[in-house]
Amino acid sequence: MALPKANVEDVRGALSNSLSKLGFEVYPLKIGWYNAVVSTPHHLSYPDDTLAAVVLSTPDMFEKAFLPFLENRGWKEVMTDPIDQCVKHYINKSVSECFPGFNVDVSFDYEILPSRKPKFLAQSAAHVAGAAYYYQCLDVPDQPWGKKKMFGVCIHPRLGGWFAIRALLVFVGIEVGSELMQTAPQDCVPDRQDRIQLLEDFNLRWQEWSYRDIVPTAQTYSDRQRDYFFTRPDQRQDLLRKWGFLVGGKENTQDN
Numbered sequence: 388m389a390l391p392k393a394n395v396e397d398v399r400g401a402l403s404n405s406l407s408k409l410g411f412e413v414y415p416l417k418i419g420w421y422n423a424v425v426s427t428p429h430h431l432s433y434p435d436d437t438l439a440a441v442v443l444s445t446p447d448m449f450e451k452a453f454l455p456f457l458e459n460r461g462w463k464e465v466m467t468d469p470i471d472q473c474v475k476h477y478i479n480k481s482v483s484e485c486f487p488g489f490n491v492d493v494s495f496d497y498e499i500l501p502s503r504k505p506k507f508l509a510q511s512a513a514h515v516a517g518a519a520y521y522y523q524c525l526d527v528p529d530q531p532w533g534k535k536k537m538f539g540v541c542i543h544p545r546l547g548g549w550f551a552i553r554a555l556l557v558f559v560g561i562e563v564g565s566e567l568m569q570t571a572p573q574d575c576v577p578d579r580q581d582r583i584q585l586l587e588d589f590n591l592r593w594q595e596w597s598y599r600d601i602v603p604t605a606q607t608y609s610d611r612q613r614d615y616f617f618t619r620p621d622q623r624q625d626l627l628r629k630w631g632f633l634v635g636g637k638e639n640t641q642d643n
C-alpha cells in the first residue's frame with residue numbers, strides 16, 4: 388500500500404490544532420538531528436530525514452486536560468500514574484484522529500526499553516527541535532563540580548522550567564527535506580554564573596523548584612497543580628479523592 392503523504396506544515400498544524408487547546412506544544416524535528424547529538428546506544432533506527440515531533444506539556448495541561456480527564460472517568464481508584472495515563476490518552480487520540488492510515492511510533496518520556504535505557508532522551512530531543520535549550524555541564528566553561536555528576540536541564544524561553552517533555556512521535560516512512568530547517572533553541576541563560584546556579588538548583592534542590600524560575604516566565608503551575616506535584620506520588624490518590632476527582636471508597640478498581 389502506498390504511504391499517505393504529509394508535509395511538515397500539515398503535521399505541525401494538525402497536531403497543534405488538536406493538542407494546544409489541551410495545554411501541549413508541538414515541535415517538529417528530523418531524526419537525523421537527534422542522532423547527531425546522542426551516542427550510538429541511544430540512536431533511533433530511522434532514516435535521518437524521517438519526520439518526528441516532540442510534545443511538551445505547559446502549565447495549562449493540568450487544568451485543561453488532566454482534571455477534566457479525571458472528572459469524566461468516574462474512577463474509584465487509579466492503578467498507574469494518572470498524569471501519564473492522561474498524556475497517553477490525549478496524544479494517542481490526537482495521532483489516530485489526525486493521521487489515520489499513517490504509521491506513527493509514539494514514545495513517552497517514562498517508557499524504558501528492556502536495556503533499561505529510556506525510549507528517547509527527552510531533553511536532547513527538545514533541544515534539537517528548538518523547543519527548549521538543554522543546559523549541561525559541557526555548557527559551563529571550566530565547570531566547578533569536578534567528577535560529581537550533574538544532570539542537565541532544559542529551559543523554555545517563555546515557560547522557564549514550568550513544563551515537561553512528554554512524548555516523541557515518529558512518522559515512519561515520511562521523509563522531509565529543506566522544508567524543515569533546524570532552528571537553534573533560544574539560549575535564555577547565556578551567563579556562566581547563571582548556568583552554574585541553574586544546574587545547582589536542578590541537581591541539589593530541585594524540590595524547591597527555584598530552577599524553574601531562572602528566567603521570567605509567562606505562566607507557572609497553579610496552586611492546585613503545585614499541591615498535586617508537591618504531594619508524594621503514593622499520596623496523590625488521596626489528594627484527588629479529597630478534591631472529588633475519585634469517587635467512593637478504595638475497594639473498587641478502574642476499568643480502563
Ligand code: B12
Nearest residue numbers: 424425426496505508509514538540541551552589590593
Ligand atoms: C532517568 C531520569 C531521571 C533519573 C536520572 C537523571 C538523568 N538525567 O540521568 C533521576 C531519578 C535522578 C531523575 C530525577 C529528576 N528528574 Co528526571 N528523568 C529521567 C529520564 C526518564 C531519562 C533521563 C536519562 O536517562 N538520560 C540518560 C543520559 C545519559 O542522558 P544525558 O545525560 O542527557 O546524555 C545525553 C546528552 O548529553 C546527549 N548529548 C551529548 N552531547 C550533546 C550536545 C547537545 C547540544 C545535545 C542537545 C545533547 C547532547 O548525549 C547523551 C547520550 O548519549 C528523563 C525523561 C526522558 N525520557 O528523557 C527524565 C527527565 C530528565 N527528568 C526530569 C525531571 C524534572 C526530574 C526531577 C526534577 C524530578 C521530577 N520529575 O520532578 C529530578 C531532578 C534531577 C535530580 N536532581 O535528581 C525532566 C527534566 C525536564 C527539563 N526541564 O529538563 C525529564 C526530561 C522528564 C520530563 N518528562 O520532562 N530523572
